[in-house]
Structures are given as C-alpha cells and as structure tokens.
Amino acid sequence: MLVELGARSYEIIIRPGALVGLGAALAGLNPGRRALIVSDTHVAPLWAEKVRENLATAGFNPALVTLPAGxxxxxLGWLAHLYSAAVSAGLERSSPVLALGGGVVGDAAGFLAATYLRGVPFIQVPTTLLAQVDSAVGGKVAVNLPQGKNLVGAFYQPRLVLVDPEVLTTLPEDQFCTALGEVVKYGAILDAAFFAHLEEHLPALLARDPAELSTVIERCLTLKAQVVEEDERETGRRALLNFGHTxxxxxxxxxxxxxPHGAAVARGIAVEAELARRLGLLSSEEVQRLQELIGxxxxxxALSPALSWEEARPLLYRDKKVRDGRLIFALPQGLGRGRVVPVPEGAVEQLWRDLV
Structure with a gap:
C-alpha cells in the first residue's frame, strides 16, 4: 500500500511476519547507517532485541532508548531525554529514528525525528492495534503540555510504516480492546459496509483471528491513507477522523x-453519536447500533469520569478544531458518512448535563 504525497510518498507494509524484513526494507530507503530505536518499558523487553539484531544484520548500527510506558x-522532560539519546547515538541528518511501540512512542519518536537536526528519517513499527490501524499513518506527531494533550506537535510523515499483525499476540487484552474504538470510528464515519462487517465479524476480531486482523488493519489503513492523501494537514476532510475525539x-x-486513549475515544463516539441524533444527523436506530457495537x-x-459541565467546558475549548470561539465536531451523518459542523455550546451543555 502506498500513501501518495508526491515527494513525501511512503509505503505501508502489512504482512504477518513482516518484522523479520525490517532491516532489508529500511536498507532499501538508503538512509544513514546509524539508527535510533525508540521503544517503551512494555515493548522493549519483547521486541527491541529482535529488531536491533535485524537492523545490525542489514548493516545498521542501532542504538536503543526506552521510554516509560504510558x-x-x-x-517535554522525556523529549529532552530523547534528544540526548540522539546526540549520544551520533545521529546524522540521514540517520533514521524508528518508533517501536504504540501511539505514545510513535508521537514522541516522531516529534524527535521532525525536530532533531531539523528533521531526520522517521520509521513507524507499530506494536499495538491502535497504532496499527490509526496513529502510525498520517504524520501527526506531538508531545503534551501540562495544560493539555498534543499541544506541541507537527505534521511529519514517516518514510516507511511496517505493520506486522503477529506482534499483537503479546498485546494485553485491555490494550487490544481499547483500540477497537478507533476501528469502529472508521466504519461509522467513512464506510458503512465496513461498519456492517465489524458487526458481523467482531467475535473473530476479538479472538485475534489472523485473517480477520489483517482484513481490519488493511481496511482501516486504506481509509486513513485516502483521507491523508486528500487532506494531509487537516484543513478539511481529515478532521472527520476526529469523531469521538472532541x-x-x-x-x-x-x-x-x-x-487509555482508545477507551476515551470509544466513550466519545458513543456520546457524540447521541449529539448527532439530537442535531438530526443520526437516527435512534443508528445510535443504538453504534453503542451496541462498542459495548x-x-x-x-458512559460519559465518565463524571465531571461537571463547569469543569468540562474549558477543556472543550482547548480542542484544536475550535474556530473563532465556536465548538466544531466531526459527526456521522448516517452511518458511513460524516460532516464537520459547528455545534452551539448550548447543545453540548444540555447533552452533558443530561448524561452526567
């Protein structure tokens, strides 16, 4: 699969067992020989040594830096640690940074790659379902501030995304399930047939059936790639992918x-679906189908943690979609289609007070 962005186009490799070909795939991009693997305390003990040996066999000199999981x-403190690791590894402008982990590792490693030496090659090797179906593709990289999530970031596309569904065998059950909110999002906002597929085949997906996993990952990334190609910097249609995120x-x-992010998105999807119903965009039956699939x-x-509207309101207005003081939501307009619409604060407040 290719994400076509002109000179910044890149390949997505989706294949069981693909991890063993990482070194050869990376060598095909002709980067520098020094490399930095960024992982975390959950993933590194499982996969980092295998990746490091694979890269060394392909002629690379890889260093490893491990972040706390979560x-x-x-x-900014851990970002400074990553910069120090890049210096210690002797990275040059052609040296690749590899994100070996989930969405957090991808965000942090990607922001490092985007900013160190004004940009070095970035490689995504996602090891969680959430990262494999969503965050590893599209070039959004960021770190948090105490005031909010992803407030310091960039659009920085990877040079390669390598997805190996077999690594999901080591993923804890709770992390696997929380990612399904993002999977449901794609069907709800972009593809009614895929939504129906999930309704029918969810048991196989929950059982981590290899064929079903590959089908779901490939469909999610195909939809994501299409949206990114059309609207890389989220000035239009890409904002649809924020369904459930506001x-x-x-x-x-x-x-x-x-x-967890996926659990929060799932709750956001369920509640924002009810908002869409109140705005006349979804039927009660469609809301029920969405909420039942999530369940x-x-x-x-549930809308939890249960905080008051007065506590929630300032957090809502930190959302990056806010324009001229107006709340903007990505909402389904019938299952499989979506709209990005301004929503009166009063409608959100009433929804919040009704559900908390």
Missing part, C-alpha cells in the same frame, strides 16, 4: 491521562 512519556480528549484530560467490544459508553 502518556507520561509524551512530556469529547474523548476531555475525558482523557479529566482522568489525568490515566484513561460488544467490551468498552464503556
């Missing part, structure tokens, strides 16, 4: 970022 790794980010922040995936649809 959202805390996307801080309220989801509020819940993440309210939890002190202890609520069958083992995810909560």
């Amino acid at each position: 959202e805390e790794a996307k801080s 309220l989801g980010h509020v819940l993440e922040a309210a939890s002190g970022f202890t609520l 069958r995936a083992g995810l909560s649809t």
Whole structure:
C-alpha cells in the first residue's frame, strides 16, 4: 500500500511476519547507517532485541532508548531525554529514528525525528492495534503540555510504516480492546459496509483471528491513507477522523491521562453519536447500533469520569478544531458518512448535563 504525497510518498507494509524484513526494507530507503530505536518499558523487553539484531544484520548500527510506558512519556522532560539519546547515538541528518511501540512512542519518536537536526528519517513499527490501524499513518506527531494533550506537535510523515499483525499476540487484552474504538470510528464515519462487517465479524476480531486482523488493519489503513492523501494537514476532510475525539480528549484530560486513549475515544463516539441524533444527523436506530457495537467490544459508553459541565467546558475549548470561539465536531451523518459542523455550546451543555 502506498500513501501518495508526491515527494513525501511512503509505503505501508502489512504482512504477518513482516518484522523479520525490517532491516532489508529500511536498507532499501538508503538512509544513514546509524539508527535510533525508540521503544517503551512494555515493548522493549519483547521486541527491541529482535529488531536491533535485524537492523545490525542489514548493516545498521542501532542504538536503543526506552521510554516509560504510558502518556507520561509524551512530556517535554522525556523529549529532552530523547534528544540526548540522539546526540549520544551520533545521529546524522540521514540517520533514521524508528518508533517501536504504540501511539505514545510513535508521537514522541516522531516529534524527535521532525525536530532533531531539523528533521531526520522517521520509521513507524507499530506494536499495538491502535497504532496499527490509526496513529502510525498520517504524520501527526506531538508531545503534551501540562495544560493539555498534543499541544506541541507537527505534521511529519514517516518514510516507511511496517505493520506486522503477529506482534499483537503479546498485546494485553485491555490494550487490544481499547483500540477497537478507533476501528469502529472508521466504519461509522467513512464506510458503512465496513461498519456492517465489524458487526458481523467482531467475535473473530476479538479472538485475534489472523485473517480477520489483517482484513481490519488493511481496511482501516486504506481509509486513513485516502483521507491523508486528500487532506494531509487537516484543513478539511481529515478532521472527520476526529469523531469521538472532541469529547474523548476531555475525558482523557479529566482522568489525568490515566484513561487509555482508545477507551476515551470509544466513550466519545458513543456520546457524540447521541449529539448527532439530537442535531438530526443520526437516527435512534443508528445510535443504538453504534453503542451496541462498542459495548460488544467490551468498552464503556458512559460519559465518565463524571465531571461537571463547569469543569468540562474549558477543556472543550482547548480542542484544536475550535474556530473563532465556536465548538466544531466531526459527526456521522448516517452511518458511513460524516460532516464537520459547528455545534452551539448550548447543545453540548444540555447533552452533558443530561448524561452526567
């Protein structure tokens, strides 16, 4: 699969067992020989040595830096640690940075790659379902500030994305299930047939059936690639991919970022679907189908943590889609289609007060 962005186009390799070909695939891009692998304390013990040996066999001189697992790794303090690791590894402008992990590792490593020496090659090797179906593709990289999530970031496309579904065998059950919110998002906002497929084949997906996993990953990334090709910098259609994220980010922040991103998005999808119904964009039956699918995936649809509207309101207005003081939501207009629409604050407040 190719993400076509002119001179910045890149390949997405999706194949069980693809990890063993990482060194050869990277060598085909003709980067510098020094490389930095960025991973975390959960993933590094499982996969880092295998990746390092694979790269060394292909002629690279890889160093490894390990971040703490979790959202805390996307801080300015840990970013400074990554810069120090890049200096210690002797990275040059042609030296690749590889993100070996989930969305947090991809964000932090990507921001390092985007800014170190004004930009070095970036390679995504996602090891979580959430990263494999969503965050590894598209070039969004960022770190957090105490005031909010992803407030310091860039658009910086990878040179290669290598997706090996077999690495998901080591993914804990809770992390696997929380990613399904992002999977449901693609069907709800972009592809009605895919949504129906998920309704029918969810048991096989939950069982991590290899064929079903590959089907779902490939469909999600095909949809993501199409949107990125059309609107790389999120000035239009790409904002549709924020369905569930407007309220989801509020819940993440309210939890002190202890609520996993995928779980927050799933709750955001369920609540924003009800907002779409109140605005006349979704039927009650469609809302029920969406919420039932999320529930069958083992995810909560509740608006929690339960914070007051007065607490939630300032968090809502930190959303990057806010324009001229107006709240903007990406909402489905019938399952499989979406719109980016301004929503009166009063409508969101009423929804919030009704559900909390």
